[in-house]
Amino acid sequence: MKTLYYITDSTKYDAEEDFFADVFAALRGGVDLIQLREKELSDEEVYARALRIKKEADKYDTPLIIDDRVDVAKKLGVGVHLGDDDMTVKEARAILGENALIGASVKTVERAKEAEAEGASYFGTGALFPTQTKVITRHTSMDTFRAIKKCAKVPVYAIGGINEKTLPELKGEDFDGICVVSAIQYAVDPEAAVKSLRARMKDL
Numbered sequence: 001m002k003t004l005y006y007i008t009d010s011t012k013y014d015a016e017e018d019f020f021a022d023v024f025a026a027l028r029g030g031v032d033l034i035q036l037r038e039k040e041l042s043d044e045e046v047y048a049r050a051l052r053i054k055k056e057a058d059k060y061d062t063p064l065i066i067d068d069r070v071d072v073a074k075k076l077g078v079g080v081h082l083g084d085d086d087m088t089v090k091e092a093r094a095i096l097g098e099n100a101l102i103g104a105s106v107k108t109v110e111r112a113k114e115a116e117a118e119g120a121s122y123f124g125t126g127a128l129f130p131t132q133t134k135v136i137t138r139h140t141s142m143d144t145f146r147a148i149k150k151c152a153k154v155p156v157y158a159i160g161g162i163n164e165k166t167l168p169e170l171k172g173e174d175f176d177g178i179c180v181v182s183a184i185q186y187a188v189d190p191e192a193a194v195k196s197l198r199a200r201m202k203d204l
């Protein structure tokens with residue numbers, strides 16, 4: 001079964017409690033992985049939010065991953081997702097240990113080989129479709145996505161603009177899962193959105 005990887009975004013919330021309520025609803029819905037991606041908060045704020053989310057995620061055995069911040073991940077004993085501007089996978093692996101989940105953003109076959117050699121656990125590859133969540137991001141073509149999947153030994157997760165409308169475009173493609181921000185975070189009912197995405201993933 002393909003992985004449903006939920007990445008949080010709290011930027012459009014006025015009240016922190018509303019953000020947590022939606023994150024907890026998504027966990028209830030049954031995501032396989034959750035990443036806390038907070039660009040505008042301090043390390044201390046990310047740590048405090050992550051601690052609360054981890055407590056809830058642990059109830060479902062859903063692994064928590066922190067975007068960018070290896071020190072915060074180390075303090076929490078969780079995984080990290082790294083992009084081109086972050087610490088290298090090799091350095092993070094040395095800090096977090098051999099069992100930690102360490103994801104890498106991979107947009108080329110060359111980078112895929114490098115990240116895998118450094119010890120990446122999985123790749124996040126995209127943006128495959130237009131996204132409002134990360135305005136400054138490079139589009140990844142389907143051909144590049146296929147080439148990365150073909151050479152990768154670790155799971156390759158599609159990211160960028162994935163929702164119920166775009167999901168059918170991935171039908172018949174070889175990949176290991178999808179990463180979703182807005183289609184879960186900003187759904188009217190995040191729990192229902194997770195269940196619906198999960199059901200549609202069965203048709204891929």
Ligand SMILES: Cc1ncc(COP(=O)(O)OP(=O)(O)O)c(N)n1
Nearest residue numbers: 067081082083084105124125159179
């Ligand atoms: C699973 C996953 N894949 C890709 C990304 C994007 O990471 P990055 O390119 O480092 O950009 P930011 O998310 O840090 O803005 C991701 N976060 N997660």
Ligand SMILES: Cc1ncsc1CCOP(=O)(O)O
Nearest residue numbers: 127131133134160161181182
């Ligand atoms: C973090 C990230 N990296 C590439 S696209 C993206 C955002 C994906 O968000 P959405 O699922 O709302 O399009």
Ligand SMILES: [Mg+2]
Nearest residue numbers: 067068081083
């Ligand atoms: Mg990042």
